[in-house]
Amino acid sequence: MGTPALALSGIELHYGFVRALDGIDFHVEPGEVVGLLGDNGAGKSTLLKVMSGAHRPSHGTIHVHGVEQSFHAPSDAADAGIQMVYQDLSLVEPQDIATNLNLGQETLRRGPLGWLGFVDRKEMRRTSEKELDRLGVRTAPMTRPVEMLSGGQRQVVALARSAIRVNGESQGILLLDEPTAALGYEQTKNVESLIRRMADSGIAIVVVTHDLPLCYEVTDRIVILNRGRKVADLPTAGADRDHIVGWITGSRPSMFAEASA
Amino acid sequence: MTSSEATVAGAGNSPGSAPAPAGAGQDMPRAVSVLVFFRDRGIFVLWGLLIAVFAFWCSPYFFKVDNALLIANAAALTALFAAGVGIGIMTGVLDLSLPGTAAVASCVCGWVLTHGHATWLGLAAGLATGVVVGMVNGLITIRGFNPIIVTIGTLSVLSGLAAVIAGGYTFPGLTQLEFMGTHRYLKVGDSFAGIPAPVFIVAAVFFVGTIFLTRTRDGIRLMAVGGNAEAVRRAGIHADRYKVLGFVLSGVLASLGGLVSTAVVTEANPNASPQIIFNALTAVALAGVALTGGRGSLPRVLVGALILATISNGLTIRGVQPYWATVCTGALLLGSLLVERLLQTAVSERLMTANLSVHEKKV
Numbered sequence: 001m002g003t004p005a006l007a008l009s010g011i012e013l014h015y016g017f018v019r020a021l022d023g024i025d026f027h028v029e030p031g032e033v034v035g036l037l038g039d040n041g042a043g044k045s046t047l048l049k050v051m052s053g054a055h056r057p058s059h060g061t062i063h064v065h066g067v068e069q070s071f072h073a074p075s076d077a078a079d080a081g082i083q084m085v086y087q088d089l090s091l092v093e094p095q096d097i098a099t100n101l102n103l104g105q106e107t108l109r110r111g112p113l114g115w116l117g118f119v120d121r122k123e124m125r126r127t128s129e130k131e132l133d134r135l136g137v138r139t140a141p142m143t144r145p146v147e148m149l150s151g152g153q154r155q156v157v158a159l160a161r162s163a164i165r166v167n168g169e170s171q172g173i174l175l176l177d178e179p180t181a182a183l184g185y186e187q188t189k190n191v192e193s194l195i196r197r198m199a200d201s202g203i204a205i206v207v208v209t210h211d212l213p214l215c216y217e218v219t220d221r222i223v224i225l226n227r228g229r230k231v232a233d234l235p236t237a238g239a240d241r242d243h244i245v246g247w248i249t250g251s252r253p254s255m256f257a258e259a260s261a
Numbered sequence: 262m263t264s265s266e267a268t269v270a271g272a273g274n275s276p277g278s279a280p281a282p283a284g285a286g287q288d289m290p291r292a293v294s295v296l297v298f299f300r301d302r303g304i305f306v307l308w309g310l311l312i313a314v315f316a317f318w319c320s321p322y323f324f325k326v327d328n329a330l331l332i333a334n335a336a337a338l339t340a341l342f343a344a345g346v347g348i349g350i351m352t353g354v355l356d357l358s359l360p361g362t363a364a365v366a367s368c369v370c371g372w373v374l375t376h377g378h379a380t381w382l383g384l385a386a387g388l389a390t391g392v393v394v395g396m397v398n399g400l401i402t403i404r405g406f407n408p409i410i411v412t413i414g415t416l417s418v419l420s421g422l423a424a425v426i427a428g429g430y431t432f433p434g435l436t437q438l439e440f441m442g443t444h445r446y447l448k449v450g451d452s453f454a455g456i457p458a459p460v461f462i463v464a465a466v467f468f469v470g471t472i473f474l475t476r477t478r479d480g481i482r483l484m485a486v487g488g489n490a491e492a493v494r495r496a497g498i499h500a501d502r503y504k505v506l507g508f509v510l511s512g513v514l515a516s517l518g519g520l521v522s523t524a525v526v527t528e529a530n531p532n533a534s535p536q537i538i539f540n541a542l543t544a545v546a547l548a549g550v551a552l553t554g555g556r557g558s559l560p561r562v563l564v565g566a567l568i569l570a571t572i573s574n575g576l577t578i579r580g581v582q583p584y585w586a587t588v589c590t591g592a593l594l595l596g597s598l599l600v601e602r603l604l605q606t607a608v609s610e611r612l613m614t615a616n617l618s619v620h621e622k623k624v
């Protein structure tokens with residue numbers, strides 16, 4: 001195996017007195033899809049936020065393509081090629097879809113108006129539409145404010161934003177927190193194939209989900225958290241469903257030697 | 262994605278059969294677009310109604326060019342402060358320190374001018390005061406403190422500072438500022454007295470401000486920060502910088518307001534009048550700028566200020582006691598809240614039924 005796209009070791013994070021993450025080691029290879037499983041409150045979102053720079057761990061190190069990184073803000077992680085779709089979707093409700101898709105990467109007009117910081121809304125709408133078509137996802141018209149979208153449509157917008165950005169990276173890393181939670185059957189299938197296609201183009205993907213069939217469908221490897229600890233890390237192929245459920249609920253002992261127990 | 266791609270469209274509305282309304286409503290049924298129009302532009306309609314009412318009731322004195330200029334001039338100061346409060350609120354901060362900023366800016370300018378320095382230097386110093394106050398407010402707030410409390414604190418500090426600068430007096434006789442105070446421009450012989458300077462300043466501020474907020478990258482991000490600062494941060498933008506920028510803009514507008522008031526009376530006064538902030542807030546609230554941030558538009562804020570001036574002007578012409586004007590604006594504000602709620606509910610109801618009943622595929 002080459003250098004992992006993203007590698008975390010010994011990650012610890014506290015919310016006040018709550019220890020949300022406890023000595024987590026984690027890695028994902030380029031082109032690999034890792035499913036992150038665990039019960040509610042197990043720490044999945046927290047771990048993803050550590051990877052995306054939204055939270056800073058109190059202990060532990062993060063390596064991106066072999067280089068140690070210290071993220072102070074999501075912009076640092078974005079500079080390193082990491083994009084995340086948050087569980088609470090992080091869209092700006094009063095703004096339209098095009099603006100949300102382009103937030104932080106706005107296209108400026110050409111010429112003097114561009115130097116003054118004027119944006120080219122038409123061009124942004126056009127390219128966003130093209131990008132969505134390329135991803136094979138469609139939602140409402142580009143000028144619709146996000147607050148007028150359904151939950152599923154919002155999820156598609158949030159996913160598309162990160163997918164568009166990560167596609168621009170040669171060694172991108174995409175973090176998805178329950179990307180299909182609000183989606184219907186067909187859209188879920190679309191997102192599944194989108195994930196597979198992006199992984200095939202070399203993007204490293206971590207997906208948090210409660211949807212076991214989805215997990216079997218798209219992931220190469222499964223990592224399971226229980227109360228802030230990693231209890232299992234195994235290839236998806238041949239993984240026993242009952243064992244997985246056991247690790248998730250905590251009825252099955254950890255795969256790893258319990259140092260503290 | 263096919264079946265779930267349902268777009269909201271009026272029943273039996275084949276694509277292109279109805280002229281698409283501009284803006285957000287391209288794909289909405291007619292009824293909804295009309296409601297959305299009233300929700301977003303209702304304040305313009307309201308102002309038109311008021312003008313019509315006063316034109317009849319106060320005929321023949323009200324509906325005249327001279328009186329229109331009086332109203333515009335009277336609205337100018339409120340409009341400047343309302344722009345400050347409004348931009349603050351749209352970007353997610355409620356800046357209560359504006360009267361203090363205005364007082365300090367005008368005293369700094371008064372001090373510079375009475376010490377024999379050039380006019381431009383006085384004005385620049387006054388505006389710089391606004392920038393500094395905005396920075397201080399912003400830098401404290403992004404440390405995680407409540408902006409309302411922070412700006413109440415700076416308001417108190419600033420009112421004291423203004424008195425310190427003025428040494429307990431005022432700076433009278435600042436006649437060099439008349440060019441931006443009572444002076445009128447574009448005079449035509451005896452037939453037209455010219456447009457007062459503050460009207461030009463307000464027009465410029467609102468024009469530039471509107472373009473900035475709707476057409477430029479920084480303006481759009483500023484509004485986005487007001488809508489959801491965490492989302493903007495997660496999109497890889499330094500959201501905190503834009504929060505500070507919001508405070509700086511509202512500080513600059515407040516100091517500009519202070520300078521214009523100084524110019525109008527040719528005297529710098531250290532008293533930070535809380536009435537300023539109440540008038541500005543009333544105009545902003547009339548404009549329907551949601552206190553939650555991320556929404557609103559400057560042209561509406563301008564009309565909000567104009568409505569306040571129109572009411573007090575019309576009532577003055579009729580010889581009604583001035584306190585009735587505040588009663589009227591208050592009632593109007595409460596009434597507009599009610600109407601807005603009704604419209605909002607109507608819009609969401611229509612959209613919901615449209616969403617449920619029409620599963621027209623978009624090809």
Ligand SMILES: Nc1ncnc2c1ncn2[C@@H]1O[C@H](COP(=O)(O)OP(=O)(O)OP(=O)(O)O)[C@@H](O)[C@H]1O
Pocket residue numbers: 015016018020038039040041042043044045046047087
């Ligand atoms: N902002 C916060 N402040 C304090 N505690 C928090 C915060 N966010 C999460 N926690 C706690 O940290 C733990 C892990 O939360 P996290 O959101 O990572 O869970 P999760 O695995 O994503 O769960 P779910 O499947 O419900 O999304 C929980 O015990 C939760 O109560």
Ligand SMILES: [Mg+2]
Pocket residue numbers: 044045046087177
């Ligand atoms: Mg979660």
